[in-house]
Amino acid sequence: MPGSASYAILFLGTLLEALVVVCAIRRKVFRKYFVLNLYMALCLLVSWGRHYILAREGLASLNYRYFYFYTDALLTIVLYFSLISLYVSVFEEMKVGRYLRLGAVLLLAGTSWFTYAVVSQSSHKILTYFAFELSQNLYFVGLVLTYVLWAAVLKMRQTPALLVQLVLSLGIYFSFFAACYALSNLHPTLYSRVSVLFPVVGCLLPLSWVYAFWRVPNEARLSPARLAMAGVSR
Amino acid sequence: MIAALILGCSIVFFLQFFVPYCRSLIAASSNHILSPEVRDVTGLTTPASGEDFHRVIQLLHLCPDRPEDRGEIRAVGIYFEMVDFLKTVSRSIAPSVRTWTERELGRCTYFAAVALDRRVAFSRDLLAQQIEA
Numbered sequence: 001m002p003g004s005a006s007y008a009i010l011f012l013g014t015l016l017e018a019l020v021v022v023c024a025i026r027r028k029v030f031r032k033y034f035v036l037n038l039y040m041a042l043c044l045l046v047s048w049g050r051h052y053i054l055a056r057e058g059l060a061s062l063n064y065r066y067f068y069f070y071t072d073a074l075l076t077i078v079l080y081f082s083l084i085s086l087y088v089s090v091f092e093e094m095k096v097g098r099y100l101r102l103g104a105v106l107l108l109a110g111t112s113w114f115t116y117a118v119v120s121q122s123s124h125k126i127l128t129y130f131a132f133e134l135s136q137n138l139y140f141v142g143l144v145l146t147y148v149l150w151a152a153v154l155k156m157r158q159t160p161a162l163l164v165q166l167v168l169s170l171g172i173y174f175s176f177f178a179a180c181y182a183l184s185n186l187h188p189t190l191y192s193r194v195s196v197l198f199p200v201v202g203c204l205l206p207l208s209w210v211y212a213f214w215r216v217p218n219e220a221r222l223s224p225a226r227l228a229m230a231g232v233s234r
Numbered sequence: 235m236i237a238a239l240i241l242g243c244s245i246v247f248f249l250q251f252f253v254p255y256c257r258s259l260i261a262a263s264s265n266h267i268l269s270p271e272v273r274d275v276t277g278l279t280t281p282a283s284g285e286d287f288h289r290v291i292q293l294l295h296l297c298p299d300r301p302e303d304r305g306e307i308r309a310v311g312i313y314f315e316m317v318d319f320l321k322t323v324s325r326s327i328a329p330s331v332r333t334w335t336e337r338e339l340g341r342c343t344y345f346a347a348v349a350l351d352r353r354v355a356f357s358r359d360l361l362a363q364q365i366e367a
Contacts, residue, residue: 140240147247150254164258171251179244185237207305208255214302215262222261227254 009199014047016206023213029162035085036166039078040206046071066128073131076138079170080108083142086167087149090159107145111137136181143174154224161220162212164227169208176201256313259306260341263348272351282347284321284339287314290346297353298360307349314342 020040024030030037049071053064084104088097115134119126149167153159180198184191268278276290294307321335 140244143244143247147250150251161258161262165255168251168255168258172248172255175244175248175251179241179248182237182241182244186241204305207302211302211306220262222258224254227257227261228250 006199009203010047010051013199013203013206014044014051016203016210017041017043017047020206020209020213023210027213027218029213029218032089033085033166035078035082036209039075039082040209042075042078043206046075069128069131069135073135076135076142077108080104080138080142083145083149083170086163086170087145089163090149090153090156090167107141108138111141136178136185139174139177139181143171143178146171146174150224154228156224158221159224160218161222162216162218164222164224165212165216166209169205169212172208173201173205252309253313253316256309259310260313260345263345264341266348266351268347269351269354272347272354276347276350278343278347281337282340282343284314284318284336284343287339287343287346290343290350294346294350294353297350298357300353300356303349303352307346310342310345314339317342 017040021030021037021044024033024037050064050068053061053067057063081104084100087100087104091097091100112134115130115137116126119130119133122129146167150171153164153167177198180194184194276286276293278286278290291307291311317335317338321332321339324331324335
């Protein structure tokens with residue numbers, strides 16, 4: 001069974017996920033960032049489910065492991081669509097939402113096909129391994145897409161500060177997980193050590209979103225170019 | 235090979251997101267006007283100096299903790315250490331970078347002072363509520 005520190009982190013993460021939704025409702029941006037809030041609400045449900053199975057069957061049980069990896073894949077897909085919803089917000093004025101969603105579905109299908117092609121050659125437990133690999137691949141795809149979105153945001157003169165913070169925190173989250181998965185692929189023995197950090201970093205995304213929804217005023221705008229590393233000399 | 239490439243890209247992307255994120259947090263607090271009490275206690279000059287950062291952080295830790303700003307203070311703390319390292323490295327190589335790093339360190343100090351101001355105001359409100367109850 002996990003120690004009290006793991007339970008405390010799990011509880012803190014669940015609390016922060018609930019707080020994101022509460023803050024979004026309070027700030028009246030729940031509908032505007034609906035997919036982001038849906039992701040947090042799903043995280044809340046999944047956390048509860050994981051806690052339930054963990055308490056009944058223990059950390060080493062197969063049920064817990066299956067539940068963990070399948071729900072992780074599901075959450076990654078919803079997070080991927082949360083990112084697409086940020087794309088839609090950024091390009092709202094260009095009325096390209098339909099094309100963005102279509103492109104996102106095609107990219108997801110392509111990533112799934114690629115993952116299946118890799119997994120089918122190397123494992124007999126295809127479905128479980130597929131869920132695990134899909135999560136990893138989507139983290140990297142998400143990272144690249146967030147970077148492209150950030151590059152587009154940088155071209156804008158003034159952008160809502162709330163949107164900037166949501167995009168950047170998502171980028172930090174994706175890049176951290178992509179780096180961790182890449183590191184554990186390079187040295188598989190490191191996975192058990194690296195995975196200890198996952199719940200801690202998992203708390204950082206809801207924490208930064210709580211801060212953004214709580215603190216950053218709706219009308220606050222930033223000049224993204226001044227925030228980038230390229231702006232060092234300015 | 236591909237894993238190493240992904241790891242390298244992820245670290246570069248991480249920095250590309252982390253630095254602007256910290257700067258967006260700092261920019262959000264730059265318009266906040268410090269209360270005279272916090273200005274007196276911290277003894278901040280105008281513009282704030284990076285040398286006062288650790289002292290302001292120590293004062294911040296004396297105040298009751300607020301979960302919603304804990305992550306941001308930690309992130310800016312890491313950013314401060316990164317810029318401080320850059321300042322040390324660039325001391326003899328690039329003086330223009332040094333000027334920028336000093337300004338950036340000062341902004342980090344101001345961010346910490348704003349967080350201190352907010353925590354003091356929060357504690358004061360909490361105390362007032364307790365007295366009323």
